Amino acid sequence: MNSSPFEGLKFWMDGKFTDYSQAKISVNSHSLHYGLGAFEGIRCYKTNSGKSAIFRLDEHIERLFKSCQILQIPVNFSEKEVAGACVDIVKKNGFEECYIRPIIYIGDAGGLGIFIKHFDTRVAVSAWKWGAYLGEEAMKKGIKARVSSYARFHVNTFMGMSKATGQYINSILAKKEAISSGCDEAIMLDTSGFVCEASGENIFVYSNGNIKTPPLSSVLPGITRASVIEIMKNDMGLEVMEERLTRDELYIAEEVFLTGTAAEVTPVREIDDRKIGKGSAGKIALELQDKFFKIAKGGNKKYEKWLTYVR
Ligand code: PPE
Numbered sequence: 001m002n003s004s005p006f007e008g009l010k011f012w013m014d015g016k017f018t019d020y021s022q023a024k025i026s027v028n029s030h031s032l033h034y035g036l037g038a039f040e041g042i043r044c045y046k047t048n049s050g051k052s053a054i055f056r057l058d059e060h061i062e063r064l065f066k067s068c069q070i071l072q073i074p075v076n077f078s079e080k081e082v083a084g085a086c087v088d089i090v091k092k093n094g095f096e097e098c099y100i101r102p103i104i105y106i107g108d109a110g111g112l113g114i115f116i117k118h119f120d121t122r123v124a125v126s127a128w129k130w131g132a133y134l135g136e137e138a139m140k141k142g143i144k145a146r147v148s149s150y151a152r153f154h155v156n157t158f159m160g161m162s163k164a165t166g167q168y169i170n171s172i173l174a175k176k177e178a179i180s181s182g183c184d185e186a187i188m189l190d191t192s193g194f195v196c197e198a199s200g201e202n203i204f205v206y207s208n209g210n211i212k213t214p215p216l217s218s219v220l221p222g223i224t225r226a227s228v229i230e231i232m233k234n235d236m237g238l239e240v241m242e243e244r245l246t247r248d249e250l251y252i253a254e255e256v257f258l259t260g261t262a263a264e265v266t267p268v269r270e271i272d273d274r275k276i277g278k279g280s281a282g283k284i285a286l287e288l289q290d291k292f293f294k295i296a297k298g299g300n301k302k303y304e305k306w307l308t309y310v311r
Helices: 030-034 057-071 079-093 136-141 165-180 223-235 247-251 283-296 301-306
Strands: 010-013 016-019 037-039 042-046 052-055 098-106 121-128 143-147 185-189 195-198 202-207 210-213 239-242 255-260 264-271 307-310
Touching: 010 079, 030 098, 037 057, 037 165, 052 079, 057 079, 057 098, 057 223, 079 098, 079 121, 079 307, 136 264, 143 165, 143 255, 165 185, 195 202, 195 247, 202 223, 202 247, 210 223, 223 239, 223 255, 223 264, 223 283, 255 283, 264 283, 283 301, 301 307
Parallel strands: 143 185, 143 264, 210 239
Antiparallel strands: 010 016, 010 121, 037 098, 042 052, 042 098, 052 307, 098 121, 185 195, 202 210, 202 255, 255 264
């Protein structure tokens, strides 16, 4: 077996710090068998002052607890405690920049079986270095995407507002299919055929001077999505419409771009063998990317409220 990329790192598990060798869970963890759990992905950036800052930590922790509310998972830690663990895990590992992954899952104390009589809820936080999600070149030149043959789940199948672990099987299948067909990312339609989001990103379209993105009823309420909507409205004079989008609107758009904690702001240059705009990264996407990184790195006073400094 290959060695783990997480070897040597410190983990936070149920209130205590532990080494990689001790950060283990039971083979009969309920979440492993049935996929009930909730997680977050959060980035920490090195700011211009040299200090590290976590981007929109409170909003991520709030969404994590909302996911548990939707999924009916009782949690024994407070939002403040989990947020504190996120700050501490950066310090413990001595990272200047990293990706932070809190996860709430079910252990084995309640046994197995679909009906959970006794919730053995566990909370863990880890962190690691994660560069550009779709590659450095993708950030500058844009990616090639395909519309997936897998539909995003109906709102009454899974509930998209929760960042539930098991829901990602749908994303994994779509992503694998996209890569196998020579693309970088999958764009997913809902069961009525309208555009939802990518396997791990929200999607935006620029046409005729306006920005459009699918409404929250069908997508994960992305924190990067909310951030870029605010930046485009306040600082780029763009109107952002949260409306249903069709597949052909993507093909004729001047620009398409994806947003997410991992993917940050990634331009799309091609979808289903059709060039988008000029077939390169769009101007709006690149300007937005620049503004986004400036904010995340503490270069814009107006958005300091989004940063939690790690001291
Ligand atoms: N949609 C989906 C399905 C999704 O997974 C993400 C994040 C987003 C939208 C954007 O949400 P936000 O990060 O709050 O802006 N995907 C996470 C997991 C990626 C992974 O491969 O793991 C992420 O970006 O951290």
